[in-house]
Amino acid sequence: MQALKLWLDRLLVADVFLVIGGALWFLSAVICEARGLHQPLALFQTLWDPLFMPAIGLLMAAALLSGALGWWQRRRQA
Numbered sequence: 215m216q217a218l219k220l221w222l223d224r225l226l227v228a229d230v231f232l233v234i235g236g237a238l239w240f241l242s243a244v245i246c247e248a249r250g251l252h253q254p255l256a257l258f259q260t261l262w263d264p265l266f267m268p269a270i271g272l273l274m275a276a277a278l279l280s281g282a283l284g285w286w287q288r289r290r291q292a
Contacts (some may be wrong), residue, residue, distance in 0.1 A: 226276050229269050236266045 236258075243254035258266075 226273070229272050229276075232269045233266070233273055236269065 239254070240258055243258045246253075247255045
């Protein structure tokens with residue numbers, strides 16, 4: 215069970231960095247779009263559905279699951 219938890223923790227850390235990197239990419243792509251360079255935003259939009267949406271969804275699901283498990287553990291201790 216510990217190995218599974220360690221693997222899941224590593225996956226979620228990588229997912230956080232992917233989401234942060236995507237946010238920075240989006241910010242720089244918007245700045246490039248304002249300056250007339252359209253390619254970075256077009257590439258971001260292409261990768262939005264297959265890469266960034268699942269990464270954000272996984273991050274949200276992990277946050278909800280972590281909160282629910284913490285609540286469940288506190289409830290069992292009381």
